[in-house]
Amino acid sequence: MGRTNMISLIEIADRMRNGPKMSSRDWDMALFRKMTELVKEYEIKCPKETTEWINTDDGLADAAWQAAVDFVTDTGCFCINRERVVKFAEDEVKGAIKSMQKKVLIGEGKDARVWKQHKIEGNEPLNIAPGHHAPFTEDLANLVVQNFAMIPRLDFLEGFNFPTIDGYEIYGPPIEAYASKRQVVWLREGIRRAGRPGAAIVYYPITTAASSFLATIDHVAGLRPTDGVLLSVLPDVKVEHDLLTVATVLQSYGYFGISGSFGIAGGFCGGAEGAIIEGLVKTIIAWIVYRDNLYYNGVEHLNHVSGVERVMFPIHFARSVVYQATLRNSYGIPMHWPIPVSELCTDSHLEELILRSVEAAVNGANLYVPRVSRSRMNGGQTPADAELMIDASDAAIRMQIRRSEVYEVFKPVITKLMKNTTPEPGKLITECYDLQRHRPSSEYQQLIAKVKSEFKDCGLQWE
Amino acid sequence: MRYDADAVRKAANEAVNAGVDPVEAMEKGLGLGIKEVGERFHRGECFLPHLVMAADVLDEGAKILQASLTKEASAKVKKGTVVIATVEGDLHDLGKNIVAMMLKANGFDVYDLGKDVRSDAIIAKAKEVNADIIAVSSLMSTTRPYQRELIEELKRLGLRDKFIVMVGGGPVNRGWAEEIEADGYGHNAAEAVREAMLLMEKKKAGVQRT
Numbered sequence: 001m002g003r004t005n006m007i008s009l010i011e012i013a014d015r016m017r018n019g020p021k022m023s024s025r026d027w028d029m030a031l032f033r034k035m036t037e038l039v040k041e042y043e044i045k046c047p048k049e050t051t052e053w054i055n056t057d058d059g060l061a062d063a064a065w066q067a068a069v070d071f072v073t074d075t076g077c078f079c080i081n082r083e084r085v086v087k088f089a090e091d092e093v094k095g096a097i098k099s100m101q102k103k104v105l106i107g108e109g110k111d112a113r114v115w116k117q118h119k120i121e122g123n124e125p126l127n128i129a130p131g132h133h134a135p136f137t138e139d140l141a142n143l144v145v146q147n148f149a150m151i152p153r154l155d156f157l158e159g160f161n162f163p164t165i166d167g168y169e170i171y172g173p174p175i176e177a178y179a180s181k182r183q184v185v186w187l188r189e190g191i192r193r194a195g196r197p198g199a200a201i202v203y204y205p206i207t208t209a210a211s212s213f214l215a216t217i218d219h220v221a222g223l224r225p226t227d228g229v230l231l232s233v234l235p236d237v238k239v240e241h242d243l244l245t246v247a248t249v250l251q252s253y254g255y256f257g258i259s260g261s262f263g264i265a266g267g268f269c270g271g272a273e274g275a276i277i278e279g280l281v282k283t284i285i286a287w288i289v290y291r292d293n294l295y296y297n298g299v300e301h302l303n304h305v306s307g308v309e310r311v312m313f314p315i316h317f318a319r320s321v322v323y324q325a326t327l328r329n330s331y332g333i334p335m336h337w338p339i340p341v342s343e344l345c346t347d348s349h350l351e352e353l354i355l356r357s358v359e360a361a362v363n364g365a366n367l368y369v370p371r372v373s374r375s376r377m378n379g380g381q382t383p384a385d386a387e388l389m390i391d392a393s394d395a396a397i398r399m400q401i402r403r404s405e406v407y408e409v410f411k412p413v414i415t416k417l418m419k420n421t422t423p424e425p426g427k428l429i430t431e432c433y434d435l436q437r438h439r440p441s442s443e444y445q446q447l448i449a450k451v452k453s454e455f456k457d458c459g460l461q462w463e
Numbered sequence: 464m465r466y467d468a469d470a471v472r473k474a475a476n477e478a479v480n481a482g483v484d485p486v487e488a489m490e491k492g493l494g495l496g497i498k499e500v501g502e503r504f505h506r507g508e509c510f511l512p513h514l515v516m517a518a519d520v521l522d523e524g525a526k527i528l529q530a531s532l533t534k535e536a537s538a539k540v541k542k543g544t545v546v547i548a549t550v551e552g553d554l555h556d557l558g559k560n561i562v563a564m565m566l567k568a569n570g571f572d573v574y575d576l577g578k579d580v581r582s583d584a585i586i587a588k589a590k591e592v593n594a595d596i597i598a599v600s601s602l603m604s605t606t607r608p609y610q611r612e613l614i615e616e617l618k619r620l621g622l623r624d625k626f627i628v629m630v631g632g633g634p635v636n637r638g639w640a641e642e643i644e645a646d647g648y649g650h651n652a653a654e655a656v657r658e659a660m661l662l663m664e665k666k667k668a669g670v671q672r673t
Contacts, residue, residue, distance in 0.1 A: 024577070025515075028512070028515070029512060029515065029516075032510075032512035080554060135604060135634070161603070161604050161605070162604070163604045163607075163634075169608055170604070170605050171552070171605050171606065171607075171608040171609065176605055179605075206603075206605055207552060207603060207605050207606070208554060209552070235554070235555065235556070235557060236557075240554065264557070265510075266504075266507065266510050266511065267510065267511050267557055268510075268511055268512055270510050270512065271507075271510060274510075301507075302511075302557070302561075303507070303651075306558060306633070306651065308650075308651045311507070374633065376636075
């Protein structure tokens with residue numbers, strides 16, 4: 001009889017300390033070999049032609065999912081701290097997948113929201129997390145948080161990293177814990193001032209130390225049971241003690257967990273094909289090991305995520321396979337993380353942001369914090385970017401654009417973005433957004449209007 | 464592209480037996496091979512595991528050829544010795560891994576200490592292997608200060624002039640590198656390698672650190 005209950009976190013902790021021993025390096029190469037084998041076995045292929053911009057082959061999505069299940073069953077994951085492999089039986093993996101949550105209730109009172117799966121090519125507005133996960137200095141903290149909290153479609157607001165607190169540099173456990181608490185206090189205060197006292201906030205890790213996460217627990221001023229934490233990143237499908245500690249403590253307090261589970265093309269999973277499987281493996285592991293509920297999975301390229309250059313094809317395709325596979329084969333709730341390589345207040349930043357938001361809607365992936373991929377301090381995002389992301393996804397839904405149509409409809413913009421892949425330098429938030437009056441500068445407003453017009457010419461139905 | 468250690472060992476032994484200049488064998492044989500892999504990685508045609516495999520195979524061949532090098536010739540072939548690590552408290556290592564592989568691909572001896580490494584351990588290793596360069600990576604703003612700590616510790620020990628220090632990682636930029644008085648910075652792996660080579664040229668030319 002198949003397992004129907006989840007393997008406990010304590011059992012996972014035990015496997016972390018007793019699993020088969022392996023060096024980190026050997027794990028990395030084993031990951032590559034297994035991914036290569038699965039790509040071949042399941043015929044995971046990305047197209048050669050850009051006309052196949054978004055996946056339309058449901059069979060491919062399903063095969064990718066099965067490849068990921070096979071990886072988790074055959075190989076497991078790796079504990080960095082103990083250098084041991086954590087393995088799972090087939091019924092444990094299948095039981096866990098059946099237990100994934102299709103809907104997550106977050107926040108409280110009138111500000112409570114249901115974060116849920118959406119359909120591929122669906123017609124419902126997406127869930128939105130409009131802001132942060134970008135570095136800001138503490139002098140801007142209050143105003144920045146309040147500005148993002150004022151976005152009406154906000155479902156939750158995530159925190160951010162900052163280099164100093166009360167003028168002290170943040171490093172070392174005591175100050176890291178103090179800064180973590182202050183982050184959630186700012187978030188709580190910011191959403192209150194915006195008239196959203198029950199809205200969910202999400203702690204963004206100052207460090208990955210358990211002490212920093214647990215310092216945020218505070219039913220009054222900090223993290224409540226209806227709030228969340230950005231818990232796992234799972235580099236190369238590796239798990240760690242401190243994050244499991246957080247999950248173990250918070251599971252009885254209450255929280256929702258977010259996982260940065262995208263596959264990284266160019267890393268140890270191999271190319272885009274391996275990254276598809278990696279993105280799905282990480283999603284499954286994030287649930288089993290950390291009980292994460294929301295996954296900004298998909299695929300990114302190493303060079304793109306580190307801000308070296310814009311990499312689009314076949315990454316947009318690969319990403320779409322991951323979202324579709326998640327939605328077709330599980331109750332997992334994927335999110336799309338638009339991370340343009342160009343900085344704020346540039347044409348290509350806005351073009352990439354809008355295109356990715358349209359694709360999120362087509363793929364059924366919710367929207368999660370727009371941000372410059374390699375952000376400067378105070379240069380990662382503005383509320384205007386979040387509002388544009390929302391408008392673009394709504395417009396795509398109104399347009400009822402199909403997966404097969406995305407490339408031809410938006411070809412002029414796609415071609416332009418692929419021709420020049422060098423990140424454009426841009427501005428900081430203080431240079432293009434008026435935080436006092438909650439509006440972009442006139443220069444930024446004009447630029448937004450110009451780029452919206454570009455997309456309107458393609459047929460995007462702005463409101 | 465094959466990553467065949469047996470074939471490389473065989474070829475290296477044949478080169479030695481045939482009296483081929485080991486320096487030439489290193490630079491025009493092994494060196495070209497790994498340079499090709501590096502370039503393919505840069506173009507997105509190869510991935511990180513290929514760099515690792517290429518570096519491993521290079522090591523097999525290099526061991527054989529280096530055994531027959533004179534001390535002077537060995538110094539000429541080697542670009543430099545690097546100790547590389549992600550700083551204390553930081554478990555991110557993807558970028559550091561790429562830099563380590565690219566440095567190796569470009570002729571450096573690289574000692575990769577991994578991640579979450581304390582400054583004293585980095586310095587101890589650098590002393591042990593007589594490193595030219597210490598390269599430290601940080602991917603979180605909360606671990607970036609450990610790069611400064613490393614430099615301050617080198618000064619405290621009277622070792623600052625002994626090592627070139629390079630820094631890198633997500634929250635790191637040239638302004639930070641200058642602020643903490645690091646010698647070099649790389650925005651990405653390719654830039655890090657170029658900077659390392661430039662700094663080594665200056666060292667060999669006897670140009671003083673500023």
